[in-house]
Amino acid sequence: MSTLLHTVSMLTGEDVRWIDEGYVIFDEGKFLKIASGKPMDSELEQADHVIDGTGKWLFPGFVNTHGHAGMSLLRGYSDDLPLDRWLQEKMWPFEAKLDKASVKAARNLAMVEMIRSGTTTFLEMYHLFMNEFAEDIDRVGLRATLMRSMIGLCSEDEQVEKLKEATDFAKTWHNQAGSRIKTMLAPHAPYTCPPTFIERIVEEAIHLDVPIHMHLAETRKEVREHIQQYHLHPLEHLEKMGVLEEARWVFAHGVHLNEEHIDLLGRYQLAISHNPISNLKLGSGVAPISRMLQKGVKVGIGTDSVASNNTLDMIEEMRMAAFIHKGIEEDPILIPVETAIEMATKSGADILEHDHVGMIKEGYEADFILLDASAAHLQPKAHPLSHLVYAAKGSDVTDMYVKGQALMRNKELLTLDEEKIKYDANQEFRRIQSLI
Amino acid sequence: MSTLLHTVSMLTGEDVRWIDEGYVIFDEGKFLKIASGKPMDSELEQADHVIDGTGKWLFPGFVNTHGHAGMSLLRGYSDDLPLDRWLQEKMWPFEAKLDKASVKAARNLAMVEMIRSGTTTFLEMYHLFMNEFAEDIDRVGLRATLMRSMIGLCSEDEQVEKLKEATDFAKTWHNQAGSRIKTMLAPHAPYTCPPTFIERIVEEAIHLDVPIHMHLAETRKEVREHIQQYHLHPLEHLEKMGVLEEARWVFAHGVHLNEEHIDLLGRYQLAISHNPISNLKLGSGVAPISRMLQKGVKVGIGTDSVASNNTLDMIEEMRMAAFIHKGIEEDPILIPVETAIEMATKSGADILEHDHVGMIKEGYEADFILLDASAAHLQPKAHPLSHLVYAAKGSDVTDMYVKGQALMRNKELLTLDEEKIKYDANQEFRRIQSLI
Secondary structure, eight states: OOEEEEEEEEEETTTTEEEEEEEEEEETTEEEEEEESOOOHHHHHHOSEEEEOTTEEEEEOEEEOSOOGGGGGGTTTSOSSOHHHIIIIIIHHHHHTOOHHHHHHHHHHHHHHHHHTTEEEEEEEESSOHHHHHHHHHHHOOEEEEEEEEOOOSOHHHHHHHHHHHHHHHHHHTTBTTTTEEEOBEEOOTTTSOHHHHHHHHHHHHHHTOOEEEEESOSHHHHHHHHHHHSSOHHHHHHHHTHHHHSOEEEEEOOSOOHHHHHHHHHTTOEEEEOHHHHHHTTOOOOOHHHHHHTTOOEEEOOOOGGGSSOOOHHHHHHHHHHHHHHHTTOTTSSOHHHHHHIIIIIHHHHTTOTTOSSOOTTSBOOEEEEETTSGGGOSTTOHHHHHHHTOOGGGEEEEEETTEEEEETTEESSSOHHHHHHHHHHHHHHHHHHO | OOEEEEEEEEEETTTTEEEEEEEEEEETTEEEEEEESOOOHHHHHHOSEEEEOTTEEEEEOEEEOSOOGGGGGGTTTSOSSOHHHIIIIIIHHHHHTOOHHHHHHHHHHHHHHHHHTTEEEEEEEESSOHHHHHHHHHHHOOEEEEEEEEOOOSOHHHHHHHHHHHHHHHHHHTTBTTTTEEEOBEEOOTTTSOHHHHHHHHHHHHHHTOOEEEEESOSHHHHHHHHHHHSSOHHHHHHHHTHHHHSOEEEEEOOSOOHHHHHHHHHTTOEEEEOHHHHHHTTOOOOOHHHHHHTTOOEEEOOOOGGGSSOOOHHHHHHHHHHHHHHHTTOTTSSOHHHHHHIIIIIHHHHTTOTTOSSOOTTSBOOEEEEETTSGGGOSTTOHHHHHHHTOOGGGEEEEEETTEEEEETTEESSSOHHHHHHHHHHHHHHHHHHO
């Protein structure tokens, strides 16, 4: 079932080339041809589907490298509080009441929002009902890297049980759903997982040949307390434990890292998921991303959950990544447009270990979005790459394809019942709230 | 011609009260009644127009306190360059070619974008064709504070000519268009206006009884050079000149101000237009707004032009104002939701001296917007104030009224020909570009 999409403007390849008018052909989930100009008559005849892309811009879908879709009912539930009160008085009491129906409602809402704002691939780090989420993702058609996250502040028996659940999940779902689903292991953070537990998780990750995802150095407080307890920064501690070399790591946040820590990231080829909005909103700070990029560290972009963002809009997140470092370092040449797009697409896909994802290129997976280029805020049209980073809105996204399958066409969702999902999200929110 | 809008959720009054279901009645441009519940039958019968607001949220329109709509063709024309190269190699050569048709195309594009994203009132500081803009605003129905800005790096004869043009404009248009238009005088900046010229402008402003708008301390470089030349920070220099006490000042940016400068702002009741996105994107830094608010300084929010933003979306700007100070100062309680909304509405209107504007309140001007509350990124619906600041998009705005007149209804613009304006913007951009 080949598809030919013509008369479209697009961003192609690793050299960030813009084609003003071109066409793409994809079949069996992969791009067969990317070309400028008009398709040949024979190509049009051979295609099973022909789509007219007039007035639209084609970009790779976004890759969200850190999130907790299961928390999506918590959007706006608490803002503007100190982190400990936010967690202890608001987040945790609500999360303690979550059950299968409410987590499903939350995840569905997240998937609708992600598709509507152009995210084709995402990471989910959560501890509840991950098997059910994997089944849903299989059916909905998104691409994802999934993990059952583990907090180790519990008995050893409970640690063993959590780790078994996490490894079972990782084994069951890795490379499933036509390889759209990958898995990782995920100790929550150094301040919630004792070193022995982290070591056991790393052993399992090496055995399963999957990467490890963990929150790292998000707040100044957690780093200070770690140093008080272990006389080492959490990253130095991981190095001393010998676990950095053996496994593949993707750290979320990495806000409180100094130059030596950035050197460590480079030396061990550790990756960072940069979550600038969540880091600002929670008062955590600004990760030294421009220094990391200068030292060759692989950086992707993530939204974190809507409890601390409060959206899953990767255009806004990419834009913040492009703005914040220029401003903080008083240097407008940092994180230029091409770097911002690369972090939000190809680098993210690499970090989440989705092969041949994140570029519009022959042989790559046909994961892409179309944007309506007609909005006033995108005129004059002359600078589409700049507009994607600095002016576009998630609501400009009109179409989404993942592995060649349409998930949204002309703003209509094809694999999710959006009205029911929005209704359920409100119902489930009220139900859980009434239990607190 | 009274209008009754019913079954609407809304934000009312200075106590930031949220009404889940209520109604408003307005006539002759002013709110007559704001109430919760359903209207009485007699009220429905007496109203000339009745509008059903089901599923919508009503908020005050946004007030953009700093911008240059005349530059709107420059969106995306140059990003990620050092400021001096950005100005000298890109902005100024393009602006030098602007003529009446291209500036009109730029302004029209800006008005479309502002209406679509909820801005009912804006400040325009520009030097070209301001009379024509005032005529257009009169017709289109927006509210604005306008000024012919002046750069004083020229002969005294030219200074005199510019000042005459600016004062003539201020006199002609102040309180025109049913009082929707106010005026100011606007020396461009201390680094582009010699002290004697600023003194002359201040004298005229006092004579005309209009405020003064000026860029101040936007970049570290301009402050350093001012200190080198005059041995005083620009704000200290203005104080020494004795011009702070005599006139009403609204400064744009105020990035590089220390505690003593903030005390000066408080002592002389000087106002600040906070432009966080432009300040970040140009690498200028972050204005110490939380300190200003703590010291009682009146702060509004502005987008600056699309050349350095790259949108006029006040929701994004308000959101950035809410995020950035939390992150920089590592304190999540700074600029809470209510403060962000107040800066973007009522405080802005006060600073631009539009009386009874910026709140949904009886006796106030009927300037408001409706947002469609149904988007996935606004669910669960339980927290509309949080969602306005942290989750909404400009594209959620469906309706706009200014002084009781509908400028947009269900996303259709009623006083501007949007398709022609977008076409003209692209045509004029290409024409000017071909002249460079």
